[in-house]
Amino acid sequence: MRTANRLCLAGVIILISILMSGCGERSQVVAYKSGKYQGKTDTKPWDNDPSAALYTSSKWTAGNKTSWEEAIRMRNQRQNEYGRVD
Amino acid sequence: MARMKFLCDAERCIECNGCVTACKQENEVPWGVNRRRVVTINDGVPGEKSISVACMHCSDAPCVAVCPVDCIYQTEEGVVLHDKDLCIGCGYCFYACPFGAPQFPQTGVFGLRGKMDKCTFCAGGPEKDNSKEEFSKYGSNRLAQGKLPACAEMCSTKALLAGDADVVADIFRARAVKRGKGSEVWGWGTAYGKPDNPQAKPPQGAKS
Numbered sequence: 001m002r003t004a005n006r007l008c009l010a011g012v013i014i015l016i017s018i019l020m021s022g023c024g025e026r027s028q029v030v031a032y033k034s035g036k037y038q039g040k041t042d043t044k045p046w047d048n049d050p051s052a053a054l055y056t057s058s059k060w061t062a063g064n065k066t067s068w069e070e071a072i073r074m075r076n077q078r079q080n081e082y083g084r085v086d
Numbered sequence: 087m088a089r090m091k092f093l094c095d096a097e098r099c100i101e102c103n104g105c106v107t108a109c110k111q112e113n114e115v116p117w118g119v120n121r122r123r124v125v126t127i128n129d130g131v132p133g134e135k136s137i138s139v140a141c142m143h144c145s146d147a148p149c150v151a152v153c154p155v156d157c158i159y160q161t162e163e164g165v166v167l168h169d170k171d172l173c174i175g176c177g178y179c180f181y182a183c184p185f186g187a188p189q190f191p192q193t194g195v196f197g198l199r200g201k202m203d204k205c206t207f208c209a210g211g212p213e214k215d216n217s218k219e220e221f222s223k224y225g226s227n228r229l230a231q232g233k234l235p236a237c238a239e240m241c242s243t244k245a246l247l248a249g250d251a252d253v254v255a256d257i258f259r260a261r262a263v264k265r266g267k268g269s270e271v272w273g274w275g276t277a278y279g280k281p282d283n284p285q286a287k288p289p290q291g292a293k294s
Contacts, residue, residue, distance in 0.1 A: 037159035039169025058232025076249035
């Protein structure tokens, strides 16, 4: 009798936990708000470690936007052949 | 703050389509999709002009305004990107874009229109930088590697410039000043300017 009660209790607990698991489920439908980007957030290019990049000579400090911008500006000057040959 | 822009120098573009090839190769763009293309005006007529066109990453982008599912966004550097997981492939952005930048891969017998694909300024998309997912959906993320778009970096005549708008404008300004303008610009010196000393001769014994 005692075992039957325990089994019954366990069954009830399992049933409740199954029923309640639906409450923690997030909506999988996107609620569109007009004019506002709804997609995933993007990572910033300057947050990456320059050593992780293949075949690049650009150097900046990971997480430092100013140093990344400076590296990009330096790289930009390679497109200026007057700067390269003069 | 850097604001990324493209600029194509029509005096220098030789319609080699190197930028198109570089883009295709760098981003493994699917068959039938052209993120970048070269447009020639008065083709075959003396004085024809070519420019390389892709997404211009507009500051006030019409594609962002018309997207019904708001999947297009602008990064802090001014690059217009989109989330392919949200895109429904409706084509509104294509109608809104003055440059015809948004592309739609056509698959299957009836040419079903896939999700929008366009130039990302080699900045990938909203996935972990330089991850497999990002590459398969959006292509290479060169900005996250401290590089600039492949099309501009490999342009043989440096007709196509890309990068921080201020720097690009400075480079182009210096170039335009060097080569002159209006009636001064004619003949072989048009694109690269004229030599400072046309009478100069190479030193004896030097290889050409």
